[in-house]
Amino acid sequence: MKMVISVKKWVLYKFPFLYKARVAQLQTRRRFQDVLVWCQFARRKSAVELPYRCAKHKSVLRRTLQGSDPQLQENKITNLRIALAHIDGIVIRPRETFSFWRLVGKPTARKGYIDGLMLAYGEVRTGIGGGLCQLANLLFWLALHTPLQIKERHHHSFDLFPDDRRTVPFGSGTSIFYNYLDLQFFNHTEHTFQLNLWLTDTHLEGTVRCDSLMPSFYRIEERNHRFYEWNGLWYRENEIWRLELDKVSGDVLAETMLLHNRAEVKYAVQQEKKVT
Numbered sequence: 001m002k003m004v005i006s007v008k009k010w011v012l013y014k015f016p017f018l019y020k021a022r023v024a025q026l027q028t029r030r031r032f033q034d035v036l037v038w039c040q041f042a043r044r045k046s047a048v049e050l051p052y053r054c055a056k057h058k059s060v061l062r063r064t065l066q067g068s069d070p071q072l073q074e075n076k077i078t079n080l081r082i083a084l085a086h087i088d089g090i091v092i093r094p095r096e097t098f099s100f101w102r103l104v105g106k107p108t109a110r111k112g113y114i115d116g117l118m119l120a121y122g123e124v125r126t127g128i129g130g131g132l133c134q135l136a137n138l139l140f141w142l143a144l145h146t147p148l149q150i151k152e153r154h155h156h157s158f159d160l161f162p163d164d165r166r167t168v169p170f171g172s173g174t175s176i177f178y179n180y181l182d183l184q185f186f187n188h189t190e191h192t193f194q195l196n197l198w199l200t201d202t203h204l205e206g207t208v209r210c211d212s213l214m215p216s217f218y219r220i221e222e223r224n225h226r227f228y229e230w231n232g233l234w235y236r237e238n239e240i241w242r243l244e245l246d247k248v249s250g251d252v253l254a255e256t257m258l259l260h261n262r263a264e265v266k267y268a269v270q271q272e273k274k275v276t
Helices: 002-014 016-036 070-087 100-104 133-144 269-275
Strands: 052-060 097-099 115-120 123-128 149-152 184-186 193-199 203-210 216-230 233-246 252-265
Touching (some): 052 133, 070 100, 070 133, 097 100, 133 149, 133 193, 133 203
Antiparallel strands (some): 052 203, 115 123, 193 203
């Protein structure tokens, strides 16, 4: 498996036109799939916030990434500002599905998107709309703290950056790429939820709100985390568990393992192990 990935990576790197052709193929296939499978997507937005807050989260806008141009961090913020305007205030009613790309659409220069950092085939690249994964990560983390069901989520097969000011467990993010790697969650409840997003000078922030007061709340836990070496390469793995707790008593009502993450580490592991 490792050899297949390496060969694919080398071929796509050596022949950029093949990379573009592969992306176009995957995007076309996804369009056909979306036509064949009917789904009621969330599309309505409201400027009036729903009364009850389920969860709130924020993430740092500027991180220290060795070897990268700091201007790309500023470009990312521009891209985030454009994209979150399409999601801020979105209402997810019963039986509706939230889709990141259905709301944001294709990031293009014509829409104002500029070059930012993006991850592809285990590498840091630059591309139009780069940096939107930070928005998807925040949305995914918020959704984990609600009864919403994760319908589609893709994980990174490489861990490219150390835990510089990381506030959530490793592996609790998501990978997106227009349009074939989407983030989707489904509202199977009888309640209506709403996403609210904004930028400050230093953070991307967001909340998920509900039309009713939920009787329980959720806590995300990391379990069985470790770094290990195999065949001369370093890997990192863990489990992400979600606990549902009663708001009054604090008793654990249910616990579920949501994710098992395993990724090849691309930075100096020994130093990171000392930190963790």
